[in-house]
Amino acid sequence: MTEYKYIFFDLDRTLWDFNKNSEASLMQLFRDYQLQASFGSFLFFKSRYTYHNGKLWNAYYQKRISKEELMYRRFYLTLKESGIDDLVLAKEIAQDFIDISPLQTITFPNTHKTLDYLIEKGYILSIITNGFNEVQYRKLKNAKLDTYFTNIITSEDAEANKPHPKIFEYAFDVSGAKADNSIMVGDDLKTDIAGAKKVEMDQIYFNPNKSKHSENPSFEISDLLSITQIL
CATH class of the missing domain: 1.10.150.240 (Putative phosphatase; domain 2)
Structure with a gap:
């Protein structure tokens, strides 16, 4: 594995x-x-x-x-x-x-519990978002999520939106990560999952509504806490 x-x-x-x-x-x-x-x-x-x-x-x-x-x-x-x-x-x-x-500060169930687990296990966490800087940074701070993440990669800073490979390559450069030692967690098959696949990075598809689809992500979960069974 x-x-x-x-x-x-x-x-x-x-x-x-x-x-x-x-x-x-x-x-x-x-x-x-x-x-x-x-x-x-x-x-x-x-x-x-x-x-x-x-x-x-x-x-x-x-x-x-x-x-x-x-x-x-x-x-x-x-x-x-x-x-x-x-x-x-x-x-x-x-x-x-x-x-x-x-x-607004509503997060998905088990968000903080999952992030606490990953930090305790020594993983390096980062955000990759298509949102705007002035909004996303405030969301993270107000929802008490900002302290978990070493890097916040936005489409504005990367000058590219997911699923373009440029934003993922920018994330690798900023964090020091590589595709073969990283994994992407996201809810969108067209941006998060397809984008990660383009740079040959593994993916965890977060599908809380258990929507049917024909894609084949590396992993699929409906509850964030299930990440603890993968990592």
């Missing part, structure tokens, strides 16, 4: 519960800006935001829009659907979201 020394973790939807934390942040904005009168329900507001956010992230990954445009346009397009064509308001809400979101 491979002797691993370095463990790279994705952050959103792997350790930090992106869906629950994002919903809490959006709910606060929905209330603060009294959007019920325009959208009728929070669920409708959230569904339209989620739709536009997903499309714009894809455009950002393809370098068709900038980071700044992504941040405000997802709210501008959402508001516009309800008849609010107000760019200034959209940018104000976008900034509030950036401020509020990293304050």
Whole structure:
């Protein structure tokens, strides 16, 4: 069996519960800006935001829009659907979201217990994330995750997004790791798992919902604590 020394973790939807934390942040904005009168329900507001956010992230990954445009346009397009064509308001809400979101601290079950185990065993832990610097660092600190990780590798610093090999190669350079003594833990088959495969690094696919798929990761888990049975 491979002797691993370095463990790279994705952050959103792997350790930090992106869906629950994002919903809490959006709910606060929905209330603060009294959007019920325009959208009728929070669920409708959230569904339209989620739709536009997903499309714009894809455009950002393809370098068709900038980071700044992504941040405000997802709210501008959402508001516009309800008849609010107000760019200034959209940018104000976008900034509030950036401020509020990293304050949320919900992590997946057994996150801290698993990380404690890995540190005790002497593994060197790092983060590889496609998120933005000013948001991801605050998420880690507020959720009390920052002390576990020797390196935080972001797509901004690496100038490449997962699954591009460049971000993984950058992570190896920063950490001193190599593909043959490292393993990637992540929830996304297209970015985390496929990206690690491209650089011939083993992978642990975190699949808490036990979603069906046709990929073949090195390992698959539905509970983070199962990592202790692998490493």
